[in-house]
Amino acid sequence: MSAGSDLTLYSYFRSSAAFRVRIALNLKGLKADMRFVHLLKDGGAQHGSDYQKINPLELVPSLVDHGQVISQSLAILEYLEEQVPEPPLLPRDAGARARVRQIALSIACDIHPLNNLRVQQYLKAQLSADDQARIAWQLHWMRLGFDALESLLHDDPATGVFCHGDRPTFADICLVPQMTNARRIQMNLSSYPTLLRIEEAAYRLPAFVAARPENQPDAE
Numbered sequence: 001m002s003a004g005s006d007l008t009l010y011s012y013f014r015s016s017a018a019f020r021v022r023i024a025l026n027l028k029g030l031k032a033d034m035r036f037v038h039l040l041k042d043g044g045a046q047h048g049s050d051y052q053k054i055n056p057l058e059l060v061p062s063l064v065d066h067g068q069v070i071s072q073s074l075a076i077l078e079y080l081e082e083q084v085p086e087p088p089l090l091p092r093d094a095g096a097r098a099r100v101r102q103i104a105l106s107i108a109c110d111i112h113p114l115n116n117l118r119v120q121q122y123l124k125a126q127l128s129a130d131d132q133a134r135i136a137w138q139l140h141w142m143r144l145g146f147d148a149l150e151s152l153l154h155d156d157p158a159t160g161v162f163c164h165g166d167r168p169t170f171a172d173i174c175l176v177p178q179m180t181n182a183r184r185i186q187m188n189l190s191s192y193p194t195l196l197r198i199e200e201a202a203y204r205l206p207a208f209v210a211a212r213p214e215n216q217p218d219a220e
Contacts, residue, residue, distance in 0.1 A: 006065065007033065007063065007064070008063070009035065009061055010064075011035070012039050016112060016180065017060065020074075020173045020174055021076050022210075024080050026208075026211055030080070030084065032063070036218040040117075044058075046059060055071045059071065061073060061076065065083075073108065089169050089173065090170060091164060091165065091169065096164060103153075103164070104170040104174040108174050111142060114138075115138045115141055120138075145178075146189075146191075146192050149175070149192075149195060150191070150192045153194045161201045162201060163175060
């Protein structure tokens with residue numbers, strides 16, 4: 001795989017999982033043909049038969065490399081890391097890699113799924129939760145997760161400019177989009193100085209800036 005590889009990314013500008021993959025592609029210097037899957041218009045293009053053939057999970061992102069479809073953002077990140085080892089997005093040491101994966105998975109598995117679109121739609125349609133109740137739900141789970149992350153990262157000597165050391169890893173790739181999600185619901189982030197510092201460092205890198213939702217061609 002190289003910068004000229006036959007890559008296609010099915011993305012939605014506001015999807016934090018797709019945001020992760022866009023960051024990783026940028027950091028690796030890879031270009032992908034972007035296909036946009038609008039998650040809200042006309043009931044959600046992810047539920048259409050055309051996209052179901054690509055990803056039966058009806059989720060974004062999906063990465064296609066020479067006909068092979070890979071879904072789930074962390075699986076895509078692992079694939080990119082194995083195919084294009086430089087620059088590395090995981091440390092070399094096994095213990096350090098485990099720490100990075102711990103941080104990334106705590107976001108991708110414990111925080112994000114409880115707050116994503118289909119959960120919000122279920123709360124509204126099946127449980128009659130109004131906007132205020134759904135925001136309260138999101139804030140509850142994000143605060144629990146962010147409290148744990150701040151505690152984990154604060155004063156840990158393994159934490160550097162970024163979540164682990166002084167170069168971005170999977171952990172930062174997961175953290176930054178989740179911070180965007182928190183701001184979308186106007187969550188007060190002042191209690192998380194370490195997370196804010198790391199986010200600020202990330203946005204000094206063009207790879208993170210270019211991947212931001214508002215910088216995507218399908219942004220509304």
